[in-house]
Amino acid sequence: MQTHTFKPDQPPPSLSVGPIAWLRNNLFSNWFNSLLTLFAIYLLILMVPPALQWSIFDANWSGTTRTDCTAEGACWVFVQQHISQFMYGFYPEQLRWRVDLTAWAAILGAAPLFIPAMPRKALYGLAYLVIYPLLAFWLLYGGFGLDIVETSQWGGLMLTLVIAVVGIAGAMPLGILLALGRRSDMPAIKVLCVTFIEFWRGVPLITVLFMSSVMLPFFLPEGMSFDKLLRALIGIILFQSAYMAEVVRGGLQAIPKGQYEAAAAVGLGYWRMMGLVILPQALKLVIPGIVNTFIALFKDTSLVIIIGLFDLFTIIHQATVNPQWLGFATEGYVFAALVFWIFCFGMSRYSMHLERKLHTGHKR
Amino acid sequence: MQPNANSPRVTGSLLTDPKFRAWIFQILAVIAVIAAGWYLFNNTQHNLNSRGISSGFGFLQQSAGFGILQSLVDYTESDSYARVFVIGLLNTLLVSVLGIVFATLLGFLLGVARLSHNWLISKLATLYIEIFRNIPPLLQIFFWYFAVLRNVPGPRQSLDVGETVFLNIRGLYLPSPTPTEGFWAALAAFIVAAVISIYIGIKAKQRREATGRRFPVLLTTLGLLFGLPTIVGLLFGNPFVWEMPELKGFNFQGGFVVIPELVALTLALSIYTAAFIAEIVRAGIMSVSHGQTEAADSLGLRRGVTLRLVIIPQALRVIIPPLTSQYLNLAKNSSLAAAIGYPDLVSLFAGTVLNQTGQAIETISITMSVYLAISLAISLLMNSYNKRMALVER
Numbered sequence: 001m002q003t004h005t006f007k008p009d010q011p012p013p014s015l016s017v018g019p020i021a022w023l024r025n026n027l028f029s030n031w032f033n034s035l036l037t038l039f040a041i042y043l044l045i046l047m048v049p050p051a052l053q054w055s056i057f058d059a060n061w062s063g064t065t066r067t068d069c070t071a072e073g074a075c076w077v078f079v080q081q082h083i084s085q086f087m088y089g090f091y092p093e094q095l096r097w098r099v100d101l102t103a104w105a106a107i108l109g110a111a112p113l114f115i116p117a118m119p120r121k122a123l124y125g126l127a128y129l130v131i132y133p134l135l136a137f138w139l140l141y142g143g144f145g146l147d148i149v150e151t152s153q154w155g156g157l158m159l160t161l162v163i164a165v166v167g168i169a170g171a172m173p174l175g176i177l178l179a180l181g182r183r184s185d186m187p188a189i190k191v192l193c194v195t196f197i198e199f200w201r202g203v204p205l206i207t208v209l210f211m212s213s214v215m216l217p218f219f220l221p222e223g224m225s226f227d228k229l230l231r232a233l234i235g236i237i238l239f240q241s242a243y244m245a246e247v248v249r250g251g252l253q254a255i256p257k258g259q260y261e262a263a264a265a266v267g268l269g270y271w272r273m274m275g276l277v278i279l280p281q282a283l284k285l286v287i288p289g290i291v292n293t294f295i296a297l298f299k300d301t302s303l304v305i306i307i308g309l310f311d312l313f314t315i316i317h318q319a320t321v322n323p324q325w326l327g328f329a330t331e332g333y334v335f336a337a338l339v340f341w342i343f344c345f346g347m348s349r350y351s352m353h354l355e356r357k358l359h360t361g362h363k364r
Numbered sequence: 365m366q367p368n369a370n371s372p373r374v375t376g377s378l379l380t381d382p383k384f385r386a387w388i389f390q391i392l393a394v395i396a397v398i399a400a401g402w403y404l405f406n407n408t409q410h411n412l413n414s415r416g417i418s419s420g421f422g423f424l425q426q427s428a429g430f431g432i433l434q435s436l437v438d439y440t441e442s443d444s445y446a447r448v449f450v451i452g453l454l455n456t457l458l459v460s461v462l463g464i465v466f467a468t469l470l471g472f473l474l475g476v477a478r479l480s481h482n483w484l485i486s487k488l489a490t491l492y493i494e495i496f497r498n499i500p501p502l503l504q505i506f507f508w509y510f511a512v513l514r515n516v517p518g519p520r521q522s523l524d525v526g527e528t529v530f531l532n533i534r535g536l537y538l539p540s541p542t543p544t545e546g547f548w549a550a551l552a553a554f555i556v557a558a559v560i561s562i563y564i565g566i567k568a569k570q571r572r573e574a575t576g577r578r579f580p581v582l583l584t585t586l587g588l589l590f591g592l593p594t595i596v597g598l599l600f601g602n603p604f605v606w607e608m609p610e611l612k613g614f615n616f617q618g619g620f621v622v623i624p625e626l627v628a629l630t631l632a633l634s635i636y637t638a639a640f641i642a643e644i645v646r647a648g649i650m651s652v653s654h655g656q657t658e659a660a661d662s663l664g665l666r667r668g669v670t671l672r673l674v675i676i677p678q679a680l681r682v683i684i685p686p687l688t689s690q691y692l693n694l695a696k697n698s699s700l701a702a703a704i705g706y707p708d709l710v711s712l713f714a715g716t717v718l719n720q721t722g723q724a725i726e727t728i729s730i731t732m733s734v735y736l737a738i739s740l741a742i743s744l745l746m747n748s749y750n751k752r753m754a755l756v757e758r
Contacts, residue, residue: 026483033482040484188390192397202739203732204696210714211732214724218411219404299500305703313503320510330511337499337507344498 055334066325078328079335082319086335089155089310095147099158102139106132133169151229155310157339159229163236163311164298170237171297172290175244176283180274182245183252193245200242205300208235213307232304240297247289251282284358291351295344302340312336408725423721424449430716432707434623445717452712453734459629459708460695466634467694468687471641478646489642497639502700504636509628509704519615530609530616536627537609540620546600553596557588625706629698637694641687648683649675681753688746692739699735709734 015021027037058073062080069075079086088096109128112118140162142148154162181193200208212235217225226234255278263273283290302313310318313336319325320332378384412419424446432439435451436458477489496504514533516523522532530537561584568579609619652675660670702711709731718727 026481029481036480036482036485040482040488043488186386186390188394192393198740198743199736202736204699204710204735206699206702206710207714207728207732207735210710210718211728214718215728218408218725220411221407222411222414295498299498302500302502303700305502313500313506317506317510329514330507333503333507333511336503340500340503341495341498345494348498 066328074331074334075328076331078319078325078331081325082316085156085319086312086315087157089159089315090153091149091155091158092147092153095149098139098146098149102136103161105135105139151227154229156315157312159310160298160301160312163229163233163301163304163309164294166233167236167240167297167301168294170233171240171244171293174237174241176248176279178241178245179248179252182249197242197245200239201246205236205239205303206306208239209303209307211235228307229309232307232309236297236300240293243293243296244290247286247293248282250289251284251286252278254285255282287358288351288355291347291354295347295351298343298347299340312339417722419723419725421726423723423726426721428717428720430720432712433705434626434707445721448717449709449713449730452707452709455706455712456695456698456701456708456710459626459633459698459701459706460691462626462630463633463637463694463698464691466630467637467641467690470634470638472645474638474642475645475649478642479649493639493642495639496635497643499636501632501636501697502703504632505628505700505704508631509625513624513628519611522611522616528606528608532616533624534615534621535624536622537616538620538622539606539608540618541604542607543604544602546597546602547604549596549600550593553592554589557592561585561588623706625701625704628704629701629706633694633697636697637690640690640693644683644686644690645679648679651682652678684753685746685750688742692742695738696735 015024028034054073056073058071060069060071060073060075060077063069063077064081066075066078068077084093084096088099091099109132113121113125113128118124138144138146140149140154140158141151178193178197181189182197184190184193209232212231213228216231216234220226259277259281260273263277268276301311304311305314305317316332316336320329425444427442428445428448429441431441432448432451434455436454437447437451439447439451474489474492477485478493480486480489516531516533519532519534522530522537524530528539564579564584565581568581572578607618609616609621611617656674656678657670660674665673698708699710701708702715705711714727714731718724721727
């Protein structure tokens with residue numbers, strides 16, 4: 001009996017699959033595209049090799065003084081020599097373990113919150129929110145058996161993080177209240193909240209910092225004076241709360257009216273309706289917006305240079321104008337940019353991840 | 365949200381009546397705000413008196429007595445603080461407008477590039493956006509100012525582009541147009557051309573609506589606007605000559621000088637804001653559904669016409685509101701000028717004038733109100749635009 005055997009399949013034409021096809025479709029599909037590709041390659045050749053040469057191959061990686069920087073490229077010795085200053089500012093060296101401990105406590109304390117199967121997450125989170133700030137303040141500032149470190153000695157990345165975290169933590173509740181006020185039925189409350197929000201959103205942060213450093217002392221009773229950091233934080237919290245209020249308002253507006261009516265129908269009063277029904281949904285919707293506000297705040301912390309606080313950026317800038325290390329401004333700024341970029345980019349990725357994860361029930 | 369605002373009163377107690385409680389609550393809030401304001405005002409009065417600072421805006425008339433790096437209007441050291449305010453405001457507006465123009469151009473280019481079918485181009489645009497929007501604008505300003513513009517050579521070794529544009533440590537030197545006697549004739553010709561173009565535009569629109577026939581308005585307008593002044597220029601002599609910057613002694617003479625502070629600020633603000641504008645443009649274009657393109661195709665519209673009449677108008681509806689808020693952000697970020705000493709409103713008025721006069725409350729309030737006025741004006745414009753452009757739904 002004759003058996004029929006198929007011929008083996010022909011391989012697909014090399015122009016429709018594989019790397020060549022990919023190149024053809026994505027880079028050289030027509031003459032204009034090809035021109036663009038060549039232009040992009042030209043740009044890359046113009047920029048990437050010199051940048052790599054400068055920052056890696058020709059760079060100076062070891063040494064202790066500027067005289068060790070003999071090669072053509074970047075002098076990373078500058079950053080290495082200053083790294084602890086960039087991280088801790090003028091925090092006394094023998095007490096820096098306290099800063100480290102604060103950071104580790106934040107990370108380890110928050111870690112369980114990121115485990116999806118964790119039981120009693122809300123309770124734990126609440127406890128964390130109450131206990132951690134007290135612990136952090138005690139560790140960083142001192143008192144109760146620890147040496148006191150004045151805030152004027154705080155600096156570097158540590159100060160940047162303190163300003164950003166305190167700023168967002170303070171702005172959050174204030175922002176929620178303002179957003180509720182703006183959506184309120186009571187005209188007087190609404191007008192007050194709208195005025196407050198529009199005022200802070202209309203002025204640049206720099207003028208707010210100026211105000212908190214030169215105008216605030218006039219507002220207080222005689223003899224009462226605030227710490228410089230605290231004054232800056234008050235300004236930043238008020239400023240940021242207005243932006244936060246607008247983000248939260250977006251979430252409140254997205255909640256369908258039926259939710260309010262249903263909550264009212266089961267007999268909940270205003271605060272329980274908001275706290276148990278509306279806000280949990282609204283805040284979940286706007287988590288990406290909140291993270292974006294946090295990123296903006298994190299970038300804005302660099303403005304405290306204006307009022308003479310030594311955050312990460314200021315301290316790097318100070319190091320670049322130090323007569324012993326003149327001429328390494330580029331290295332300093334590139335390092336600062338890298339640190340800021342890692343934080344901001346990381347947070348934006350995390351917010352995108354959350355957005356996808358929390359996008360439940362609204363997908364069609 | 366008052367859950368039982370209209371329900372009949374059950375208990376009869378005023379305290380459980382939502383309307384009554386709302387009133388009490390509002391009255392208490394207003395009283396609290398007024399009390400806080402009065403308390404702060406009182407403290408301020410007391411502090412000012414005890415420190416012997418006189419309040420009021422009289423200081424605006426005093427002579428300033430300090431020099432300013434860059435002023436768009438005439439200024440001498442004996443001019444008043446009020447004039448310093450005007451100069452600061454103009455400088456702020458200058459850098460804002462420059463930044464907005466460059467950021468828009470770059471942002472639209474990058475937004476379109478990110479949507480490009482060319483893999484390399486779209487990845488490069490993404491890279492640009494992700495890098496620059498995650499670095500604080502202040503850091504970028506410092507980078508351009510201290511790391512780049514402070515390290516360019518001195519006047520004698522200036523970097524140049526074709527011997528017309530020079531960059532050195534003192535600033536950017538551009539050729540400046542100087543009007544000659546033919547200038548007014550050319551200007552008159554330009555105005556005449558503009559008037560004729562507008563007339564043609566109106567007529568062409570009327571004809572198109574009446575008969576459906578098109579008239580190449582754009583081409584004729586461009587032809588008129590450039591052609592007429594050129595012809596007049598040929599008749600009456602060149603309307604202006606380009607004055608080139610020249611190296612004389614230790615510095616450049618002539619031409620138009622842009623101080624390095626302005627260069628750094630404009631560069632940094634445009635590069636930073638362009639990253640955000642690019643994302644807005646991308647979102648706007650992506651918001652126009654593909655069905656729109658297909659519908660236009662099926663009507664037989666050409667690619668360019670589809671883009672111009674179908675995609676762009678719908679994308680702009682989505683793009684313009686966030687774009688304006690980016691413009692506002694840029695204007696507010698221009699106050700970072702204070703950190704590198706560009707004489708903008710904040711650095712001149714809330715900086716130098718405040719230090720000289722000690723009128724903290726007045727200077728800061730004036731500075732804040734200027735920004736507030738700009739923001740509110742733009743918000744109002746935006747709201748009316750949104751009302752006009754909002755989709756009219758059934």
